[in-house]
Amino acid sequence: MSIPAESLSHPAVRAFVTALNANDRAAFREALGPSAAMSDDGSDRDIGQWTEKEVFSAHGHMDVQSESADGLSLVATFHNETWGEMRTRWQFTVQEGKVLRFDTGQA
Template identity: 45%
Template structure:
């Protein structure tokens, strides 16, 4: 069962998921804090490059199935044109400047 984005507990996480689902790359990138970092399956990546390649260029929406840690840890059915559908975990760290750290990997 998909959780409505409006029910995600952390406003910064909610603000990040919404433009991803709306295919709004500019809006999504604008929510990354200066110096934001990210990891994919344990390997550090450039957040702007990764989001472009794995989300927007490959048309990847996310369906949030579960949230914990105040809405900062997500269990997601994620799909894109490159990999098809994959169940993933997302851990997002937010501060006053936006999303400062994201980590994702297969669930």
């Protein structure tokens, strides 16, 4: 059973997931800090290029299965039109209500 985005406990993570699932680029950028960074499967990636390819142009969607670490760590089924569906982990670093970094990869 998945956890609805609006029920996620951490407000910054909730904003991130809600924007991602709505395919809302502006809201997604708003959820991130000004110098946000990310990694995928342990490799740092350009956040703009990665999100365009894996999320926005491929209609990425997260179905959150569990959260821990006060809502800063998620396990989710991630689906996009490029790769299909996979079980993923997401770890967030948040400061002043914005996501400064997220690390994702297969769970």
